[in-house]
């Protein structure tokens with residue numbers, strides 16, 4: 001006898017009324033990680049001071065408000081985790097797949113009511129069975145290894161819009177994955193630079209609005225990049241040398257980025273012409289703010305009224321971008337565009353993430369991403385346990401990860 005399907009609005013209202021202790025009983029997994037178990041960047045870099053019993057001097061600065069965590073974002077007990085979603089918001093693979101599996105089917109149902117999301121924008125839902133109270137879904141740019149001004153603006157908007165949506169809901173602890181650096185192919189280093197600098201600027205402008213931003217990395221590559229960059233971008237209050245290093249790095253970064261943008265300008269100008277036409281038609285701008293008026297007690301206001309034709313065109317454009325893992329199949333589009341099928345049918349047809357190598361540039365990025373994923377571990381060096389347990393969700397995503405592992409084995 002299958003479990004009675006829960007209505008997402010009722011479930012959301014019930015869960016958001018619970019206090020922490022009561023909510024903890026509802027987490028799908030009990031091996032969650034509470035915030036007090038995650039050291040701030042400053043604490044992480046002054047362990048010997050703590051050992052020697054020294055009072056941590058300074059503090060209250062930026063490095064107290066950020067953390068670097070290596071592991072599965074779905075175990076973090078924070079106000080909100082950010083999902084690197086696709087424009088359909090109907091799940092897929094990678095971190096999106098993990099979050100949907102860990103949150104349960106109500107997440108899919110609430111996402112289905114949101115009618116998609118444009119690149120660079122963000123929408124918020126309840127966290128349901130996750131230790132996080134909420135999930136902010138943002139859609140990163142499909143970079144495929146190239147970074148022009150559009151990709152940079154779109155990724156910056158993902159972080160800005162997520163932080164502003166968090167503030168609108170009076171939330172103060174948030175965890176970000178490495179948005180767009182997986183199947184969307186945004187190079188890891190510039191993506192980390194955008195993430196760290198956008199978050200830094202936002203905290204400097206809203207110091208009292210944030211308790212902690214956790215950069216949740218999954219791959220060894222990202223862990224090394226963030227560790228290096230954070231010691232420069234979030235220096236300890238009394239570490240002068242980092243400022244000097246920051247100036248040097250910025251100079252070198254500027255010249256590299258300048259070269260890169262000159263290099264990609266050719267590609268981008270072509271892209272812009274096409275995109276310009278679309279954008280003009282769609283009336284979209286890369287950094288336009290997205291916010292969603294949510295009445296927490298009655299669930300989401302239906303964004304359909306506000307979703308105009310342009311946004312729909314833009315959404316279709318996203319779907320045409322040809323990223324297999326994200327493209328909704330025609331059947332799925334049928335669900336979206338024609339009539340609201342019941343959940344079971346929709347669930348069977350959730351877009352299955354395809355991991356097979358289709359020979360495009362993306363597969364190089366994906367291969368790197370997949371080969372590294374097997375060595376992911378937590379920030380304290382423990383072997384990464386496969387935190388995400390099976391759920392009533394279709395196991396297309398599970399197949400996806402098995403497939404991707406097969407690819408790695410074959411490769412080896």
Ligand SMILES: NC(=O)c1ccc[n+]([C@H]2O[C@H](COP(=O)([O-])OP(=O)(O)OC[C@H]3O[C@@H](n4cnc5c(N)ncnc54)[C@H](O)[C@@H]3O)[C@@H](O)[C@H]2O)c1
Pocket residue numbers: 071072073074084085086091092093094095096097098140177178179180181182183184185186216217218219222324325326353354355369373400404
């Ligand atoms: N990676 C895949 O095989 C795959 C396939 C289909 C769709 N997707 C997803 O990819 C699209 C978005 O691309 P993207 O590059 O922004 O996202 P992504 O491909 O999920 O990669 C973003 C980052 O998240 C990391 N990551 C993966 N699992 C976790 C986890 N449990 N906790 C923390 N971090 C994790 C991953 O290593 C990468 O650094 C969406 O369509 C979404 O559905 C991924």
